[in-house]
Amino acid sequence: MLARALTLGLLLAAWMVPETLRAQAGGAASPPAAADPADPPTPSIPAIGVRNTRYLDVPASALGPAVDPAKGYRLQDLGRGLYMVTDNVYQSMFLVYDRGVVVIDAPPSYAPHIPQAIAEVTSRPITHVVYSHSHTDHIGGTRALGGHPIIIAHQETLRLLKRAADPGRPLPTVTFADRYTLRVGTQVLELSYHGDAHEPGNIFIYAPVQRVLMAVDLVFPGWMMWRRFAVAHDIPGVFAQVEEIRQLPWRTFVGGHVARTGTHADVDLQAEFMRDVRRAAAAALAATKPGEGLDPRDAANPWALFDDYIDRVAAKCVNALVPAWSTRLAAFDVYVWDQCYAMEQSLRID
Numbered sequence: 001m002l003a004r005a006l007t008l009g010l011l012l013a014a015w016m017v018p019e020t021l022r023a024q025a026g027g028a029a030s031p032p033a034a035a036d037p038a039d040p041p042t043p044s045i046p047a048i049g050v051r052n053t054r055y056l057d058v059p060a061s062a063l064g065p066a067v068d069p070a071k072g073y074r075l076q077d078l079g080r081g082l083y084m085v086t087d088n089v090y091q092s093m094f095l096v097y098d099r100g101v102v103v104i105d106a107p108p109s110y111a112p113h114i115p116q117a118i119a120e121v122t123s124r125p126i127t128h129v130v131y132s133h134s135h136t137d138h139i140g141g142t143r144a145l146g147g148h149p150i151i152i153a154h155q156e157t158l159r160l161l162k163r164a165a166d167p168g169r170p171l172p173t174v175t176f177a178d179r180y181t182l183r184v185g186t187q188v189l190e191l192s193y194h195g196d197a198h199e200p201g202n203i204f205i206y207a208p209v210q211r212v213l214m215a216v217d218l219v220f221p222g223w224m225m226w227r228r229f230a231v232a233h234d235i236p237g238v239f240a241q242v243e244e245i246r247q248l249p250w251r252t253f254v255g256g257h258v259a260r261t262g263t264h265a266d267v268d269l270q271a272e273f274m275r276d277v278r279r280a281a282a283a284a285l286a287a288t289k290p291g292e293g294l295d296p297r298d299a300a301n302p303w304a305l306f307d308d309y310i311d312r313v314a315a316k317c318v319n320a321l322v323p324a325w326s327t328r329l330a331a332f333d334v335y336v337w338d339q340c341y342a343m344e345q346s347l348r349i350d
């Protein structure tokens with residue numbers, strides 16, 4: 001029994017050590033023990049919790065124009081009075097009309113620069129702020145905009161912000177349930193709610209004149225989604241909303257993250273990746289037996305049984321995705337394990 005436990009321990013250790021590290025060790029480590037039939041092959045991407053000493057290169061296609069370090073932000077003209085502001089990690093927008101400016105989101109990472117970015121194109125005051133959703137990393141810089149703007153958000157966002165009681169996120173003054181059309185001068189913003197996905201209250205913001213759609217934390221043009229389908233509150237909802245985004249007739253997409261704006265090809269690519277993760281996780285679940293290879297002394301520990309089972313499912317899911325995807329989305333290696341763990345859980349319980 002002790003020998004069996006030691007073998008399992010060695011196997012586990014071998015599984016946790018990235019291929020690259022073992023290659024660097026010059027094969028001096030003891031040869032791998034005979035494979036336990038329950039163990040999938042070691043994925044080439046280090047698992048969660050294992051230090052990655054060198055991440056995959058970021059493809060040039062994922063990068064946008066550089067940010068001038070002296071300014072700390074980049075301004076991108078989206079046409080007819082609509083602009084994107086970004087620090088190449090976060091993205092927000094502002095819309096200029098005849099008497100003022102509507103700001104959409106104020107990420108704290110660069111919100112103090114938003115008035116400066118607006119001043120590059122107009123001296124008109126900020127009259128309105130639209131919140132995409134309640135998360136502080138997208139709206140926590142609202143106070144830096146100054147004044148007392150009208151703040152528009154979904155009613156769920158108001159509920160969540162009341163609960164948060166965060167002085168950095170002033171409460172919305174206008175809320176809606178399904179749709180809200182903001183008309184200012186000749187400019188229009190169509191706000192709409194498509195249900196829970198990333199977070200209750202997260203809305204689509206469409207500028208019909210410019211044909212620009214902003215929807216935050218759902219699509220990451222050129223990049224792997226942030227971990228666990230961008231910390232999705234509801235994973236099936238995220239799949240449905242990415243599909244909705246794919247089918248809407250916008251010309252430019254603003255996702256709230258990464259450097260550049262998105263195209264339909266970007267959304268198609270992410271949707272294809274999501275379908276592949278779902279397929280890979282479903283196949284791994286079907287091909288894996290709970291408890292197989294588990295030390296019999298752990299048989300009375302259901303948490304251990306599931307931990308062992310789910311680790312094997314996730315490893316098979318990662319293995320299935322590596323050949324096709326490791327060079328197609330930037331930072332694939334950073335979050336592929338997280339996506340597989342999130343997907344297998346969603347498939348089992350949602």
Ligand SMILES: [Zn+2]
Nearest residue numbers: 133135198217
């Ligand atoms: Zn968010």
